[in-house]
Amino acid sequence: MTEAATIADAAVAALLAQLGADLVRTGDAIDPRFHHDWADYPATRPKALVLPRTTEDVSAALRICHAHRQGVVTQGGLTGLAGGAHPGPDDVALSLSRMVGIEEVDASSATLTALAGTPLEQLHQAAEAAGFTCGIDLGARGSCTIGGNVATNAGGINVLRYGMTRQNVRGLEVVLADGTVVRSLNKLIKNNTGYDWPQLFIGAEGTLGVVTRVVLALHPPVRSRQTALCAIRDFDAALAILRFLEQEIPGRLLAFEAMWPDFYRFATRTAGISAPLPGDAPLYLLVETSLPDQESLEAPLAVLLERGLLHDAVLAKSEEERRKLWAIREVPAEYARHFRGGSVKFDVGIPLGHMGEAVGTLRDLIDRNWPEATAVFYGHVADSNLHLVLGRLDGAVLPQHEIEDAVYGIVSRFEGSVSAEHGIGRSKKAYLPLSRSPEELGLMRLIKGAIDPLGLLNPGKVL
Amino acid sequence: MTEAATIADAAVAALLAQLGADLVRTGDAIDPRFHHDWADYPATRPKALVLPRTTEDVSAALRICHAHRQGVVTQGGLTGLAGGAHPGPDDVALSLSRMVGIEEVDASSATLTALAGTPLEQLHQAAEAAGFTCGIDLGARGSCTIGGNVATNAGGINVLRYGMTRQNVRGLEVVLADGTVVRSLNKLIKNNTGYDWPQLFIGAEGTLGVVTRVVLALHPPVRSRQTALCAIRDFDAALAILRFLEQEIPGRLLAFEAMWPDFYRFATRTAGISAPLPGDAPLYLLVETSLPDQESLEAPLAVLLERGLLHDAVLAKSEEERRKLWAIREVPAEYARHFRGGSVKFDVGIPLGHMGEAVGTLRDLIDRNWPEATAVFYGHVADSNLHLVLGRLDGAVLPQHEIEDAVYGIVSRFEGSVSAEHGIGRSKKAYLPLSRSPEELGLMRLIKGAIDPLGLLNPGKVL
Known part of the structure; x- marks a missing residue:
């Protein structure tokens, strides 16, 4: 032994x-x-x-x-x-x-208090039953827990409207490595009383403490959703459309997803999802708003068509049509079925001013080095978040580390982040120095050393 | 020596x-x-x-x-x-x-980078010149600096719409006590790469490091403002109006200020500001929105009148009328002239569900113990932020510490915060344990000890 x-x-x-x-x-x-x-x-x-x-x-x-x-x-x-x-x-x-359960929905403060093991979907239901919306949403909502969302500072599809998990947290209860329970079940929007210590535990991926309770801010209910799929010229047009919609319909934009043509073709040809628009556009956008009716989204889209920023658009006229548009964006659930040799996945942040060029550079890199790969680009681009997935339709395996080294190198050159929303965990630890300077890493180690001096929490992860 | x-x-x-x-x-x-x-x-x-x-x-x-x-x-x-x-x-x-200057406005990322000594008003001008709005605003905008705003996590009048300073910061450059420069001039909305260390320095009041550069998120421009002064029944009605407006005109509410009758009478009688509504209502609200025209604010106000939630309202029909409504809320600039013996000022947070009752309890306390004081209650109540100021019109001095002990004791009983937006600094240090548990204070000291082990930065403040 x-x-x-x-x-x-x-x-x-x-x-x-x-x-x-x-x-x-x-x-x-x-x-x-x-x-x-x-x-x-x-x-x-x-x-x-x-x-x-x-x-x-x-x-x-x-x-x-x-x-x-x-x-x-x-x-x-x-x-x-x-x-x-x-x-x-x-x-x-x-x-x-x-540790599952909603402990309180406080309508006057517009907050919800839950145990950390509560699945996100239960929070959605409790918020809606009380006439509110939960600002955190992601595909894994049925399985992921609010404690995990906090520990990873989860992103997802509504960050554009409600911010990351961090922006939705009002209070936390955490347990430190030595068993000390630290609690601030704060409901106040303004509470400047010393260091806002819960911030440290949000996104620390379990390396500083165990989150046991969460107080979340809730938002006014979303009563209707208007959704459009748009074909556009290039990424500059996407940015112009984003800024236009933010000005014309402030507070109403819920999602703004970009899909490059390879992604669109993968969804509509390889995966066989019905294609509402031809597959030859340089870029596609899925735009969702909380506008009250179809007409109110038609108006700004008409202006964009007139200005030449939009080439073509299809507006969902029913919940069923809306689901069909979203089915394209949700094709990542099909990767495992089509990429039987596995896939190499990226979740990176790129400053919006560099996003168009960065995608072009990455596309060239892949075409030159791994022409046999199917590479799809898409993402929550309003949040500067790009997803890139490479796989082979013939079931062969791609050289993961070689591809990661090359892709993260380019991301770093464009002042991007090696993790936008998924976190560092174990798989991106080696690449963290591409996004953080030695001084930043030194400060992080100082914090880790103070709060978990024996290094017992989530050993070998993040740092 | x-x-x-x-x-x-x-x-x-x-x-x-x-x-x-x-x-x-x-x-x-x-x-x-x-x-x-x-x-x-x-x-x-x-x-x-x-x-x-x-x-x-x-x-x-x-x-x-x-x-x-x-x-x-x-x-x-x-x-x-x-x-x-x-x-x-x-x-x-x-x-x-x-250290003054705007270094960059990046329209594609909707961010602004400034040196920490830049006055907030210069940031406003730069943001507006580029077609954006700066989300941080407070009365001292001409004198306060963005570095100070970050160090204190400044609140102000638009927190309801854009959040505290924390929610507006994307990146920071700070200098640690030993001279180490740590820099993350991040423009990304999503960047989950290790600990989000800038959060620690926001609101630390200069006790952990010196903020030298700031990257701020900018917001779509506000094109017009519709402003109304409302007379209402009680604080429950204020909450109902707030939730109604958040639902009916999502993303359009810019300010939601409450003024209790003593404040309104101080402004309109003592300070002589013209009174657009009689002084006998139980509570007044100043509501400002970014709706495109008067009519669009008239509509929801009409519904509120019909439902009995509003007793009376006056809607500004010009910029001059708008300024006159705001002049009432801005009467605190006159305190020094009328309270020649000084004043005892509070900036507290109260959970919204307790706010009405807490004001009643505080009013009773003051009437019972200091009947000679003029006490005015007002605040950014949508942010759970209450201001209370006591002074004597006869120039006599009030017993500051006695009043503070009593008021903070009541705030603590209502699970409130001894500082909503002004911070702890030197003046509220003794009261910090009323808002923070021994475990929280222990964790704060652990952080301070790790980052500034010799205790050299802002000695004697906050902790």
Whole structure:
């Protein structure tokens, strides 16, 4: 038995002794769904799984692990794409899956308080039942948890309107590595009383503390959605359309998604989704607004057509037509079926002034080096967020690291970010220095060293 | 000569030797305007004043002070009301007043980059010239600087629409206590690459680092303003009106200010501002929107009148009428003239569900204990921000600490915050534990200890 294993066993023994077998699972009693998240890492059984029911359970578990110098990986809905919640074989996994529940919807403050393990979709339902909208939304809403959304500062499809998760958080309860519970269940919009410490835990990917409760700001309800698919000339036109709509219909733009032709053709030809517009345009936009009716979106679109910024557009006239337009944008769910050899996925940020050129440079790079790859470009471009996915339709495997090195190098040259919304986790750790200077990384290590001096929380992730 | 004075002199001597007399002033060469900020503390001459022209100057000055264990207070526009920039006699003051300039307006990213000493009003002009709006606005716009706005997480009159300063910051450059320059001049909306360290420096009131450059997000231009003064029944009606307007005219509400009758009467009788509505209503609202014309605000107001939520309203029909309505809300500029014995000022946060009751409780407290005081209640209530000012029209002095103890005690009972937007600085330090738990304060000290281990930045402030 190695030294590491001895320490590990002592920690697990102490967890079992103090918390009991209902809260602490080992070996085959650990459900395999806790062996991995949505990133492409091999399933790994952690040395133990803790399933707390309360913040006090979380605190007790962390106190024990702290006493035994035992590393802990926190798990929410396990939908992360960067491996941030993927367990190592020497980790204790701490799943918030039993800490589910909306504790309060306060209509006067327009806030909602929930336990961290609550799935995002339950927050949506509670917000809507009280006459509000939850500002955080992403494809994984049925599985992801609000604690995970906070830990990763989740983005998604409505960032344009409501901001990132950070902008939606009013208060947090977190447990530190030594078991200390720190709580600010703040509902106030303005509260300048010392350091706004919850900011540190938002987006820290579980490396500074475990989020156990969240107070979210809610927004006025969205009563109707008007949605259009547009064919346009180039990225400059996309930017001009964005600024025009922000001015003409302020506060009404809900989504502004760009799809380059390879993406559009992948969706409408390879994946067979019906094509509302021909596939020969240089760029497509999916625009969604909260305008009250079709006519009110027709008016600004007519101005854009007249100015030559729009080539063609189709406006959804029913909820069914709206779903059909969105089906194109949601084709990423089909990648696994068509790219049987896997795919190389990117979630990068590019300053909008460089976005058009950056896509051109990346396209050239791929055509030159990996002509056999199908490469699709798309993204929440109003948020400066570009997604790029490469795969082979013949089932062959692409050289992932070679492609990553080349793509991240170009992203860095355009002053971009190697992670826009998915986070660093395990998979982008090596590329973090492309987006952050040595001084920034030094400051991050200083913060990590102060708050988790033994380095026990999510070891090996982010930094 | 005391030990402290010896150390001090060595620091000043080193600053002078390395930076020269143009950048480093001592004794009478320090302009008295650097002896105080807008808080009510006696003017104090710091032992030296450094006037850097560049980030490198700031870095050099801090490196020297660090080597000599010399405390440094950073000064922006000196408009703070909590004494956060007030110098102590043993401090070196570091004024950013020479670091002025807009470095870039990037229309494609909708961002502006400025040096920290740039007055907020210059940012407004630059944003407007490029077809945007700056989201941060407050009365002191002509004097306050963007660096000070960031350091205090300034609030102001448009928080309802654009959020606090924090929500408007995309990137920062800061200098740490040891002179290290940390820079993230980020323009991206989404950038999840490790800890979002700039968040720590926003609102830290100069205790963690010196902000030297700021990248701000800009917003679509406001083309017209429709403004109404409303008389209403009570605070519950104010909340109902707020939620109604947020739903009916989403994204169009710019200001939502409440004024209780004593404030309204102080403005229209004591200060003699013309009264557009009688003075006998239980509560007044000043509502401003970015709707295109008068009619479009008339419509929702008519619905509110019909529902009995509004008793009376007057809608500004010209820019002159609009200014007259705002003149009432801006009467705080007159306090000094009418309260010659000074005033006791509060800037507190109260959860909206408790606001009506909290004002009643505070009013009773004041009537019972200080019946001779004129007490006015008003505030940016949509942001859960209440201002309360007490003064005596006969020029007598009120017992400040006694009143503060009583008022902050009630604020704390209603789960409020002892500082909504002005910050803690020096004047509210003793009350911080009313709004923050021992665990929160412990975490703040941990952060301070990691980033400024010698405690040199803004000594004696906040914590």
